[in-house]
Amino acid sequence: MATAEGSCSDDSSLLNLESIRDSLVRQEDTIIFSLIERAKYPINSPLYDNKYNNLPTNSLFHFFLKQSEALQAKAGRYTSPDENAFFPDNLPTPLLPPLNCTPVLHPPGDSININDQVLNLYLKTLLPLITAKGDDGNYAVTAASDVNCLQALSRRIHFGKFVAEVKFRDAPADYTPAICAKDREALMKLLTFQSVEERIKKRVEKKAMIFGQDVDLNENDNEGKYKVNPSIVSQLYGDWVMPLTKFVQVEYLLRRLD
Numbered sequence: 001m002a003t004a005e006g007s008c009s010d011d012s013s014l015l016n017l018e019s020i021r022d023s024l025v026r027q028e029d030t031i032i033f034s035l036i037e038r039a040k041y042p043i044n045s046p047l048y049d050n051k052y053n054n055l056p057t058n059s060l061f062h063f064f065l066k067q068s069e070a071l072q073a074k075a076g077r078y079t080s081p082d083e084n085a086f087f088p089d090n091l092p093t094p095l096l097p098p099l100n101c102t103p104v105l106h107p108p109g110d111s112i113n114i115n116d117q118v119l120n121l122y123l124k125t126l127l128p129l130i131t132a133k134g135d136d137g138n139y140a141v142t143a144a145s146d147v148n149c150l151q152a153l154s155r156r157i158h159f160g161k162f163v164a165e166v167k168f169r170d171a172p173a174d175y176t177p178a179i180c181a182k183d184r185e186a187l188m189k190l191l192t193f194q195s196v197e198e199r200i201k202k203r204v205e206k207k208a209m210i211f212g213q214d215v216d217l218n219e220n221d222n223e224g225k226y227k228v229n230p231s232i233v234s235q236l237y238g239d240w241v242m243p244l245t246k247f248v249q250v251e252y253l254l255r256r257l258d
């Protein structure tokens with residue numbers, strides 16, 4: 001069985017809501033640290049401008065992301081069920097044979113990819129919120145940092161497929177009527193746990209405060225300075241990450257009986 005962490009395991013006890021939620025909690029660290037790293041650089045807008053006609057893609061950033069994914073595809077990254085490419089078409093074949101895992105996800109739902117929404121959110125909304133204005137010319141390291149942020153956000157949001165699969169397996173009788181009726185609202189109500197979401201928003205804000213504070217040997221108070229605004233991290237989860245994860249869950253469930 002392919003575990004939600006992208007490796008093979010015959011331990012089906014890994015596929016339960018508690019272990020899935022534990023993985024979501026651990027992914028918070030990766031996302032927050034990647035945002036802290038990106039915030040080291042100014043927005044570096046020329047990286048995203050579509051004005052370089054000597055590039056085969058829209059901008060230097062798109063070129064960097066597309067090439068990064070092509071290289072990682074050769075290393076087998078996208079054979080893992082929890083990895084979804086931003087440019088999934090025409091990826092190179094992996095150099096090594098894939099792991100022979102028992103699939104976890106229901107194939108029709110496995111192909112869900114909303115990375116176009118993730119990319120738009122990141123470039124248009126999130127980047128301006130976490131970076132200072134300016135251009136330091138460090139385009140390669142900035143683009144590499146962007147790729148880390150995007151891959152962490154994409155993995156977290158598409159983890160909704162695993163959450164939905166577990167929820168369906170736990171209570172097929174609850175979900176089947178809404179799936180058959182194609183009732184998105186009913187599915188959203190069934191899969192939503194408001195108390196869990198509130199805890200997540202509080203926890204990621206606290207993590208951003210702890211991870212993002214300056215550490216020195218004096219006992220000075222941090223004076224409210226953080227590398228990324230903790231309330232923005234909480235807003236990121238509340239307004240985008242969790243709603244998009246739930247969108248993936250609904251889309252996956254709608255295909256679960258295909």
Ligand SMILES: O=C(O)C(=O)C[C@]1(C(=O)O)C=C[C@@H](O)C=C1
Pocket residue numbers: 021024163191192193194196197200241242243245246
């Ligand atoms: O933990 C769950 O039950 C999930 O569905 C995941 C998640 C999330 O994105 O963190 C999404 C919807 C729920 O309301 C709570 C949390």
